[in-house]
Amino acid sequence: MPADVVSLVDHEALAATLMSPEVSAYVNGGAADEITLRENLLAWQSLRLRSRVLRPLAGGHTRVELLGQTLAHPILVAPMAHQRLLHPHGEQASALAAAMQGAGYVLSAQANTALETVARLVLPQVERGPLWFQLYLQPDRAFNLELVQRVEAAGFEALVLTVDAPVSGPRDRERRAGFGLPAGLSAVNLANAPAREVPPLAEGQSGLFDDLLTHAPTWADIAWLREHTRLPILLKGITHPDDARLAIQHGAAGIIVSNHGGRTLDTLPATAQLLPAVVDAVQGAVPVLVDGGIRRGTDVLKAMALGASAVLVGRPVLHGLANAGAVGVAHVLRLLRDELEMAMALCGCASLARNASDSAAHPIAQDAPIGVHEILK
Template sequence: VAQVVLGEADRGPLWFQLYLQPDRGFTRALVQRAEAAGYEALVLTVDAPVSGARDRERRAGFTLPPGISAVNLQGLQAPAPAALQPGQSPLFDDLLTRAPSWDDVIWLREQTRLPVLLKGITHPADAQQALACGVAGLIVSNHGGRTLDTLPATANLLPAIAQAVGGALPLLVDGGIRRGTDVLKAIALGATAVLVGRPVIHGLANAGATGVAHVIRLLRDETEIAMALSGCRTLDEASAALWSRQSG
């Protein structure tokens, strides 16, 4: 797993984010294509069996521009809707009957030589179950707050999950990483590493690849400044005790 996290010297790691599809054959073929393309890990999103109630997204009326589509899902046939009886729910009696389960996680591991990380873990019991399934790592994520309303911030969820896995596998955290101080706090709360989303997208939109490199450089510089001002010579010294001092 450490090799996957580090990647090669001339580029970052190649991870393929995967949503399990109802058609297992299609999912298997997609995984095989990812392997053939040189991807080094699969990141399975597990916290969105259905879309959340995204009111702001609906009000904005956003649609994909012409020419932009989910190209990796081309050829996927939509499953036939269930024949519902009066009073049945199209959500619970149709869509959720095909929602992935822990058995599907085990099935996915059997289909690939790549390490599988689960993205969207928010509860210690799920972290322990994932560990029992033999996954290679966990990503603590609340899906950017865009799926389940009122879900706590990942900073609040992280300590209990870190305690539940006890260092048995890499623990990444996603969501809310904006400054170097956020990076240091995440490490202090038990994360092995952080994932950065929106700042990188902002840098890309502003100045392309140079903008992305600038954002990453800023985060590194800010993290080193935060470490120095907190008395941490290495990230190993960023512990829960540091968080307590900052909170006080």
């Protein structure tokens, strides 16, 4: 990496010089006026940390428990489609880099690499994080079942079902740039999905509500999927506390608070603002993860302080991939982890546990470690 690339913002700036305008619009753009896209960043930045000094920090660590696994740190790579747009090695590079950095990896259903190939690369790595598969339910249940069986057979450890995108948002930046997938690039894991039958529409009917959305997933589909897989299911795109409660009722093993990186419904609140209400609704029944706008180790620490079990990082991984393939992705993840450790130390927080030692019982004891819940103003 160039010596002057020392932050995720630097990675973004460098990637901007390497990507075509069309690909940049696809990667960096959001829906409509991109209000949610901008506010995802600003919301984390607006939260203020408070520090405690002279606290015991020896033996501190970033380890967390998630779905029965011990993770070296709470950073996962979010599912992102078509990564060969950024580098010829695409998902192979990002997945291997994540594994080598101990980060979890979520493979997109719209990846350009066969899911079995990614699993063969990641699973043998001793220090790897969890390997999950992101799923968009297709109209054909037989195809969904076949795909889930492939995922299970390959060794993936959870399904991440995206529930907040029954339709794409109006991505004006993409449309202005004229973005389209280049020839030879496709979602290879969906290659055998049956073509959707397009019914003739009567006068006055909507091509959206009376055609496309007749196949949109519902809570009944969550129950069906739960019955047809042995893998835990996390629902990605939960933003409302009532939906969080429904997710638990329908057997979800985890919730990911996400507004799709500002790429679907513009003017949704930032995920940093949405997270606390979802955490409160869940009451610890399942882990709650969050994505959207994470750019600094301080952002990761703030998310954990608000009750998240882990965070997912999206666009910065693509910037690192564009800049230097696997090396660039590894650098992005390492920067975040290093910054997280520094932020913890400077806050007097030796672990990411919600309640550290006896600090709740003895809040002013000079030798009491600080729990992560204590570091936000």
